[in-house]
Amino acid sequence: SCRTFVVITLFPEPVLGMLNSSILKKAQDKGLVRFIVLNLRDFGNGRYRSTDDYPYGGGGGMILRPEPVFRALQFARKILDVPLEDTQKGAPPSLRIVYPTPQGQVFHQKDAWAWSLDPRPILFLAGHYEGIDERILLGNPIEEWSAGDYVLTGGELPSLSMIDAVVRLLPGVLSDPQAPQKETFSGEMFDYPQYTRPPVFEGMEVPEVLLSGNHARIVQFRREKAREKTLRVRPELLE
Numbered sequence: 001s002c003r004t005f006v007v008i009t010l011f012p013e014p015v016l017g018m019l020n021s022s023i024l025k026k027a028q029d030k031g032l033v034r035f036i037v038l039n040l041r042d043f044g045n046g047r048y049r050s051t052d053d054y055p056y057g058g059g060g061g062m063i064l065r066p067e068p069v070f071r072a073l074q075f076a077r078k079i080l081d082v083p084l085e086d087t088q089k090g091a092p093p094s095l096r097i098v099y100p101t102p103q104g105q106v107f108h109q110k111d112a113w114a115w116s117l118d119p120r121p122i123l124f125l126a127g128h129y130e131g132i133d134e135r136i137l138l139g140n141p142i143e144e145w146s147a148g149d150y151v152l153t154g155g156e157l158p159s160l161s162m163i164d165a166v167v168r169l170l171p172g173v174l175s176d177p178q179a180p181q182k183e184t185f186s187g188e189m190f191d192y193p194q195y196t197r198p199p200v201f202e203g204m205e206v207p208e209v210l211l212s213g214n215h216a217r218i219v220q221f222r223r224e225k226a227r228e229k230t231l232r233v234r235p236e237l238l239e
C-alpha cells in the first residue's frame with residue numbers, strides 16, 4: 001500500500017529538497033510513500049529543450065508548450081504502468097493528474113482526507129509563468145486545484161502543500177496516529193495553545209492548570225482556549 005506521488009516541474013531541486021526532509025523523508029524511509037520528480041526541461045523541444053513560449057493573442061507572460069508536458073505525462077504513464085486510455089477523458093482514470101492553479105477548486109482538509117483514502121497515484125503538473133496550453137487540459141482528465149485565493153509564481157509550493165497535507169494523514173506517518181483527528185479543521189475549530197519547558201520564560205508562566213495533572217480540567221481549559229481563539233480569528237468556523 002505504498003502511495004506514489006509524481007511531480008512534473010521545471011524546479012526539481014527545491015521540490016526534492018522538501019520531499020527529502022523531515023516527516024516526508026521519514027515516510028519514504030518507512031516505505032509508506034514514494035516520490036518521483038520529473039524535470040520538465042528533460043522533455044523540452046529541440047536543442048535548447050525549450051519548454052515555454054509567448055501566448056497567441058498577446059497579453060504578456062510565458063505559457064508552457066503542450067509537447068514537453070505531453071511527453072512528460074507519457075513518460076510518467078510508462079514508469080507507472082498506466083495505459084494511455086486510462087488517462088484519456090471518459091474512462092475512470094487509474095492515475096490522478098492534478099494541475100495546481102488559482103482557477104481550480106480550493107483544496108481543504110476534507111480533500112486531504114479523501115486523497116489519503118484513494119490508493120491511486122497522484123501526479124502534480126506544476127506550471128510556471130502564466131500557465132499551460134489549454135489543449136493539455138482538454139486532452140487529459142486533469143483536475144484543477146487551488147491552494148487558496150492568492151496567486152503564486154508556480155505550482156511547486158501548492159503541489160508540496162497538497163502532498164504534505166495528504167501524506168501526514170496516511171496510517172503510520174505520524175508518531176501519534178490520533179493527531180490528525182484531533183486538530184484544526186478536523187473538528188471545525190482551531191487547536192489549543194501548546195506549552196513546553198521551561199515553566200517560566202521571559203517572565204511568562206505556563207498556565208498552572210497544565211501542571212496540575214488534573215486531566216478533566218486540562219481538557220476543559222484547552223477547549224475554552226481553542227474556542228476563544230477561533231471566535232476571535234475565524235468566527236465563521238463556529239457558525
Ligand code: ADE
Pocket residue numbers: 100101102145146147148149150151152153154155158
Ligand atoms: N499557482 C499559482 N498560484 C496558485 C494557487 N494559489 N494555487 C494553486 N496553484 C497556483
